[in-house]
Amino acid sequence: MAIDGTPVTVEAIRDVGNGTIALELEAPEEFEALPGQFVLLRAVPGEDDQTAADLEEDDVVMRHYTLSSPSVTETFEITVGIDPDGELSPWLADFEGGEIVHIEGPFGTITYDGDQDVVAVAGGPGVGPAVSIAEAAHESGHDATVIYQDDAPAHTDRLDALEDAGAAVTVLEDGESDGLADAIETHLEDGQLYAFGFESFVTFVSETIEDAGGDADDALIENFG
Numbered sequence: 199m200a201i202d203g204t205p206v207t208v209e210a211i212r213d214v215g216n217g218t219i220a221l222e223l224e225a226p227e228e229f230e231a232l233p234g235q236f237v238l239l240r241a242v243p244g245e246d247d248q249t250a251a252d253l254e255e256d257d258v259v260m261r262h263y264t265l266s267s268p269s270v271t272e273t274f275e276i277t278v279g280i281d282p283d284g285e286l287s288p289w290l291a292d293f294e295g296g297e298i299v300h301i302e303g304p305f306g307t308i309t310y311d312g313d314q315d316v317v318a319v320a321g322g323p324g325v326g327p328a329v330s331i332a333e334a335a336h337e338s339g340h341d342a343t344v345i346y347q348d349d350a351p352a353h354t355d356r357l358d359a360l361e362d363a364g365a366a367v368t369v370l371e372d373g374e375s376d377g378l379a380d381a382i383e384t385h386l387e388d389g390q391l392y393a394f395g396f397e398s399f400v401t402f403v404s405e406t407i408e409d410a411g412g413d414a415d416d417a418l419i420e421n422f423g
Contacts, residue, residue, distance in 0.1 A: 201240050201241070201242065201248060201249075201253055201255070201258055201300045202240060202255075202258075202300065202302070203238070203240045203300035203301050203302045204226045204300060204301055204302070205248065205249050205298050205299070205300050206223050206224040206225075206226060206298070206299060206300070206301055207223070207224040207296065207297070207298060208221055208222070208223060208224075208293050208295055208296065208297045208298070208299060209222045209223065209224055209273050209295060210222040210295050211290075211293045211294070211295060214277060214352045214353050214355075215350060215351060215352025215353065215354065216350040216352075217279060217280045217350065218277060218278070218279050218280065218350075218352040219277070219278050219280065219290065219291055220266060220275050220276070220277050220278070220326075220353075221275065221276050221278060221290065221293070222273050222274070222275050223273060223274055223275070223276065223299070223301065224272070224273055225270050225271070225272055225273055225274050226301070229270060229274075229304070230270060230304075231265055231270050231274065231303070231304035232304075232309035232310060232311055233265060233267075233268055233269075233309065233310045233327060233330040233331045233333075233334045234264070234265075234306060234308045234309040234310055234327050234330075234331060234392065234418070234420070235264070235265055235303070235304040235305060235306040235308075235309055236262050236263060236264040236265065236303060236304065236305055236306050236327075237262070237263060237265070237276065237301045237302065237303035237304055237305070238260055238261075238262055238301065238302040238303055238305070239260065239261055239262075239263055239276070239286075239299055239300070239301055240258050240259070240260050240299070240300040240301070240302070241258070241259060241286065241289070241290075241299045241300065242254070242257045242258055242259070243259055243285060243286055243289035244289060245257075247298075248297070248298040248299060248300065249298060259285045259286045261286055261287075262305075263276035263277070263278060263326075264276070264277075264306075264326050264327040264394070264420070265304070265326070265327065265330060266325075266326030266327065266329065266330050266353070267330055268330045268331075268333035268334035268337060269334065269337075275330075276326070277323070277325070277326035277352065277353070278290055278291075279322070279323050279352075306420070308392065308418045308419070308420050310331045310334055310335065310390075310392070312334055312335070312337075312338035312340070313338075313340075314335075314340060314389060314390050315335065315340045315341040315342070315388060315389030315390070316331055316332060316335045316340065316341075316342050316343070316389045316390050316391075316392060317342075317343040317345070317385045317386070317388050317389045317390065317391045317392070318331045318332050318342070318343065318344050318345070318392045318393075318394075319344075319345045319346075319382060319391065319392065319393040319394070319395075319403055320344070320345070320346045320347070320348075320393075320394050320395060321346075321347050321348070321393075321394070321395025321396060321399030321400070322347075322348050322395055322396060322399070323394075323395070323396075323422060324346075324393070324394030324395040324399070324420070324422065325346055325348065325351070325352050325353055325394075326352075326353070326394075327392075327394045327420070328344055328346065328392065328394055329344065329353050329356050329357060329360070331392055332344045332360055332365055333356065333360065335389075336360065336363055336364075336365060340389070341364075341365070341388065341389060342360060342365040342366075342389070343365065343366040343367075343368075343385045343388050343389065344357060344360060344365060344366070344367045344368070345368045345370075345378070345381045345382060345385065346367070346368065346369050346370070347369075347370045347371070347372060347374065347378055347395075347399070348369075348371075348372065349371050349372045351369055354369075357369065366385065366388075368381045375402065378402070378403075378406070379402075379406045379409075379410075382403060382406045382407065382410065383406065383410040386407065386410050386411075386412050390418065391407070391412075391416070391417040391418070392417070392418045392419070392420075393417060393418070393419045393420070394419075394420045394422070395420075395421075395422060396421070396422050396423065397421050397422075397423060400419050400420070400421050403417070403419065404417070404419065
């Protein structure tokens with residue numbers, strides 16, 4: 199049985215941080231996505247031919263990944279954190295380019311379409327969509343702020359480039375709750391606020407917005423579970 203979804207080629211792979219990679223994937227025909235949206239990636243880890251008709255559906259591993267590129271051209275990018283004990287990510291980390299995976303999507307309603315200043319708040323794997331939204335805002339002539347919390351930051355080259363271009367970038371270690379709260383409060387009125395991360399992180403962001411006199415319902419928040 200063939201794997202569901204559209205087969206696409208992995209055009210390139212690069213390390214973007216400690217235990218983090220970015221995959222540049224072929225964009226299927228008529229594939230359109232905005233920063234903030236995500237795809238479902240399907241594959242049978244360990245199998246060389248991901249288009250073979252005899253692959254067992256029970257062996258397919260599926261994961262959602264948010265786009266980390268500011269736009270879609272002939273390719274688009276996703277960022278993958280490597281879990282050494284995971285089923286899928288260690289296999290992806292061994293790619294050299296030219297491999298096939300399957301995708302569905304794009305999905306998601308939390309998007310940026312280039313119309314305003316942004317404040318992108320990221321915890322851990324949320325850096326992918328946060329940096330893509332900040333870059334898209336900058337490319338559209340708008341101001342961008344990135345507030346990012348992680349003990350092992352990824353995409354530091356892109357964050358540095360954003361800062362050099364005039365974006366306000368704050369990088370914090372895990373556990374720096376006071377610093378995170380201060381940064382959110384400082385930039386609360388600087389643009390549409392986005393937040394991406396696991397439940398405890400985005401809950402903290404929501405509570406901080408309320409404590410600072412804002413309305414968390416106005417923020418665009420993606421909970422990674």
